[in-house]
Amino acid sequence: GIQVEQSPPDLILQEGANSTLRCNFSDSVNNLQWFHQNPWGQLINLFYIPSGTKQNGRLSATTVATERYSLLYISSSQTTDSGVYFCAVQVAAGNKLTFGGGTRVLVKP
Amino acid sequence: NAGVTQTPKFQVLKTGQSMTLQCAQDMNHNSMYWYRQDPGMGLRLIYYSASEGTTDKGEVPNGYNVSRLNKREFSLRLESAAPSQTSVYFCASSATYQNTEAFFGQGTRLTVV
Numbered sequence: 495g496i497q498v499e500q501s502p503p504d505l506i507l508q509e510g511a512n513s514t515l516r517c518n519f520s521d522s523v524n525n526l527q528w529f530h531q532n533p534w535g536q537l538i539n540l541f542y543i544p545s546g547t548k549q550n551g552r553l554s555a556t557t558v559a560t561e562r563y564s565l566l567y568i569s570s571s572q573t574t575d576s577g578v579y580f581c582a583v584q585v586a587a588g589n590k591l592t593f594g595g596g597t598r599v600l601v602k603p
Numbered sequence: 604n605a606g607v608t609q610t611p612k613f614q615v616l617k618t619g620q621s622m623t624l625q626c627a628q629d630m631n632h633n634s635m636y637w638y639r640q641d642p643g644m645g646l647r648l649i650y651y652s653a654s655e656g657t658t659d660k661g662e663v664p665n666g667y668n669v670s671r672l673n674k675r676e677f678s679l680r681l682e683s684a685a686p687s688q689t690s691v692y693f694c695a696s697s698a699t700y701q702n703t704e705a706f707f708g709q710g711t712r713l714t715v716v
Contacts, residue, residue: 498645527704535691535710542704580645584701590636590661591695591705593645 496521496585498594505599507571515566515597517581525584526557527591528566532577540566540579571601605629607708609694615714616684624679624711626694634700635677636661637669639690640710646693652677653700684715 497520507513517526528540541548541555543564548555552571557564568575578598582591610625628635633654638646638661648661652671666688668680677696681688691712697705 524701525703529707535712537693537707537710539704539706582645582705590648590651591646593647595643595645 496523496583496592498581498583498592500579500581500594500597502597503595505597507568507575507599507601509571509573509601509603511571511601512567512569513571513599515568515579515581515599517564517566517583517594519562519564519581519583521562521585523559523562523583524586525591526559526564527582528555528564529580529582530575530577531580531596537580568599571599573601573603575599576601607694607696607706609692609708609711611711612709613712615716616681617716618685620684621680621682622684622713623681624692624694624713625676626678626708627676628694628696628706629675630696630698630706631674632696632698632706633674634697634703635671636695636697636705637667637677637679638693638695638707639663640693641690649679649692651700681713684713686715689713689715 530538545559578596581594636651637649650669694708
């Protein structure tokens, strides 16, 4: 099956810093989503981005499907950005989301 | 707009007991899913229902059964709980089973002792 690798596994930021999270995948995909799992365990949809670039406030994401990676940018980080960020992909012929291992982010005040 | 609602939020079971996790969505989605999340790991698919009236196994179906009660509701049943089923369970839904955005419920934290 498809492999999804996220880097870095852990990230510690000072409030106000910028960061980039990466998601590499091993096969062509028709669906790619970024989620934020907050400290209460809730999965929040950030982006549905099978290709191209999207922005939502301080967050933006870019997927380069031909090169099999996606990037999530966090600018001017806040303590509320802490949590685990997951990338999940769906292959063209598949029917489930395959999750990466996540990037655990801690933003310190 | 509630989205995807799961009940209960927390549950403790003894080994061998049974229970049903409930999930309902109000987005008129055709497809629904059950995932489990274990410590330090991403989510793994247990079962899914591509459309009302159909269910299929995911990657970790052993020890579970599901029922797609109607378009809105998709339940997950543990017939004889085992400690290995201690996990956080997430229900999700999407408009179709391919290439559409999935939305998740708030999760059910299950402990089997």
